[in-house]
Amino acid sequence: MARLITNYLTPLLIFFLLLIAWLSLAYGSTSVGVFDGLIAWFNNEQTEAALIIGEIRLPRTLLALIVGAALGISGAALQGLLRNPLAEPGLVGASQGAALGAATVFYYGVFAGLGTLATAVAGLLGAGAALLFMLLLAGSGRPALVIMAGLAISTVAGAALAVVLNFAPNPYAMQELVFWLMGSVSNRGLDSLIILFPALIIGGALILSQRHLLAALSLGEQVAESMGLSVKKGSRITVLGAACLVGSSVSVAGAIGFVGLLVPHMLRPFVGHRPDKLLIPAALLGAILVCLADIAVRGMPLGRELKLGVLTSLIGAPFFVWLVWKERKRWL
Amino acid sequence: MALITVNNLTVEQRLKAVSLKLHRGELVGLIGANGAGKSTLLHAVAGLQKSSGSIKIDGNPINSIPPHERARIVGIQPQAVSSAWALTVADIVALGRMPWGDEDEAAIERAIERAGISEFRDRIIDQLSGGERARVWLARVLAGEPQLLLSDEPIASLDIHYQLAVMEVLKNYSREDNGVIVAIHDLSLAARFCDRLCLLDKGELIALGTPAEVLTETLLSRAYGVPVDIDLEREPPVVLPK
Numbered sequence: 001m002a003r004l005i006t007n008y009l010t011p012l013l014i015f016f017l018l019l020i021a022w023l024s025l026a027y028g029s030t031s032v033g034v035f036d037g038l039i040a041w042f043n044n045e046q047t048e049a050a051l052i053i054g055e056i057r058l059p060r061t062l063l064a065l066i067v068g069a070a071l072g073i074s075g076a077a078l079q080g081l082l083r084n085p086l087a088e089p090g091l092v093g094a095s096q097g098a099a100l101g102a103a104t105v106f107y108y109g110v111f112a113g114l115g116t117l118a119t120a121v122a123g124l125l126g127a128g129a130a131l132l133f134m135l136l137l138a139g140s141g142r143p144a145l146v147i148m149a150g151l152a153i154s155t156v157a158g159a160a161l162a163v164v165l166n167f168a169p170n171p172y173a174m175q176e177l178v179f180w181l182m183g184s185v186s187n188r189g190l191d192s193l194i195i196l197f198p199a200l201i202i203g204g205a206l207i208l209s210q211r212h213l214l215a216a217l218s219l220g221e222q223v224a225e226s227m228g229l230s231v232k233k234g235s236r237i238t239v240l241g242a243a244c245l246v247g248s249s250v251s252v253a254g255a256i257g258f259v260g261l262l263v264p265h266m267l268r269p270f271v272g273h274r275p276d277k278l279l280i281p282a283a284l285l286g287a288i289l290v291c292l293a294d295i296a297v298r299g300m301p302l303g304r305e306l307k308l309g310v311l312t313s314l315i316g317a318p319f320f321v322w323l324v325w326k327e328r329k330r331w332l
Numbered sequence: 333m334a335l336i337t338v339n340n341l342t343v344e345q346r347l348k349a350v351s352l353k354l355h356r357g358e359l360v361g362l363i364g365a366n367g368a369g370k371s372t373l374l375h376a377v378a379g380l381q382k383s384s385g386s387i388k389i390d391g392n393p394i395n396s397i398p399p400h401e402r403a404r405i406v407g408i409q410p411q412a413v414s415s416a417w418a419l420t421v422a423d424i425v426a427l428g429r430m431p432w433g434d435e436d437e438a439a440i441e442r443a444i445e446r447a448g449i450s451e452f453r454d455r456i457i458d459q460l461s462g463g464e465r466a467r468v469w470l471a472r473v474l475a476g477e478p479q480l481l482l483s484d485e486p487i488a489s490l491d492i493h494y495q496l497a498v499m500e501v502l503k504n505y506s507r508e509d510n511g512v513i514v515a516i517h518d519l520s521l522a523a524r525f526c527d528r529l530c531l532l533d534k535g536e537l538i539a540l541g542t543p544a545e546v547l548t549e550t551l552l553s554r555a556y557g558v559p560v561d562i563d564l565e566r567e568p569p570v571v572l573p574k
Contacts (some may be wrong), residue, residue: 083416216430218417219472222410226378227430227476228403273417 072286075260080275093153101126123251128243183309199248206241258316361526407478428475463494
């Protein structure tokens with residue numbers, strides 16, 4: 001069984017991804033034919049089915065898939081780059097950096113010239129700056145240092161975020177931001193994909209271009225360097241790719257935590273623990289999980305909506321505790 | 333022509349104007365006390381360490397060779413390698429093909445054969461003993477089939493069985509028209525396996541020659557600061573602190 005999954009991992013994941021996407025389009029309070037709805041929407045018909053599928057469920061589904069893919073692949077890339085199974089966009093400061101960037105745009109209208117792209121660009125800059133500071137502070141890929149540096153940068157970004165909120169012109173800023181940070185893919189139009197989709201392609205391509213480096217880094221920086229690879233340049237490209245992915249995801253969907261941590265761990269046994277072979281499957285499984293979590297959120301009883309990011313944290317946080325426990329057993 | 337010619341190689345505070353030559357088919361042992369500059373010298377030759385002076389491979393300055401091509405010619409097995417992930421032995425050896433950008437089955441097979449690790453090629457690296465791992469790290473470098481192999485203390489912390497096994501592998505590899513430089517602390521094994529020895533003391537090269545020329549009481553007590561007992565006539569030769 002395990003061998004079968006190993007051999008057909010990517011096709012299997014693609015199959016499940018399509019299945020979940022279909023489920024996500026079909027699932028909701030009103031039952032609508034997915035095909036009919038899609039076709040009607042493509043033809044610009046103003047039917048109920050076209051509106052529900054095309055305007056509500058399609059953006060939500062695509063958004064969940066893209067955000068999940070972005071978080072999954074960046075988690076896999078960061079873990080490979082830092083040689084650290086605990087690395088995750090949220091734990092190395094990238095998410096908080098992105099939130100800080102996006103919030104600054106929200107409330108002070110920085111980069112107003114960029115229009116709707118402003119939050120995404122700010123998120124990207126925030127995530128990139130946070131990752132760079134984290135790498136500078138940690139000085140190496142040593143697990144304990146990376147986590148400490150990530151914590152430090154997250155704290156700094158958190159403090160700066162508090163300042164931004166404190167002086168926000170809008171009195172409801174705090175509440176808005178807290179809700180937004182809980183992460184959600186609902187009520188976002190298709191236009192948010194204009195930012196996310198290119199970011200996924202560019203960020204994914206940057207990360208995939210460094211897959212050999214990630215593989216070589218399994219044996220450490222010296223070995224990678226001795227095999228003719230530039231660790232410095234490659235690390236920067238990988239970090240830039242991850243920043244691109246995390247920054248744009250957070251700026252559109254808020255913080256959806258632990259996906260980047262969880263996904264690589266679930267897949268590692270099926271790719272022989274190879275960091276280079278982990279990337280594409282991590283993107284696919286990330287997409288599947290976030291879309292699945294979003295379906296679960298939609299399935300909850302009406303009333304106060306459970307935010308998507310809250311659900312992924314509820315699932316992911318105990319897993320993080322378990323990882324620390326496992327790591328502890330190695331040392332005690 | 334010499335495979336590698338090192339001239340006045342200097343690394344600030346660690347290596348002072350070291351010059352040496354190595355020919356194909358030669359196994360040269362790098363000896364000296366801790367901190368004498370053995371690793372620094374190996375790293376500088378492999379291009380992992382900034383240095384001044386000149387290093388030529390087959391007469392071409394190493395700086396004129398692009399990194400990936402240099403990596404095809406010079407392979408280094410650093411000290412204390414470890415794998416961050418639970419990779420299989422075969423996957424680790426295959427990483428050695430990276431400078432070539434291929435996964436040449438035949439070369440990987442030869443490396444596994446040379447290092448004598450075929451029986452655990454499908455095992456996970458974490459499950460192997462220190463001695464078995466040492467040969468896997470060596471096989472990784474061998475898979476790249478470098479003309480110059482640099483090995484940094486490959487037998488430190490190995491039992492005597494594996495010490496001999498690893499030294500045999502290095503010796504045999506040098507006999508296939510390749511150059512090998514090995515940093516080594518065990519002077520008896522250095523005398524037994526190496527064609528020439530290079531003795532470093534506080535970053536300076538103080539002797540270069542056959543084991544008989546380098547392993548003398550004066551030179552060794554100068555380099556290590558302790559009196560030594562040397563019997564190179566014995567089979568195998570013995571060099572021990574008094």
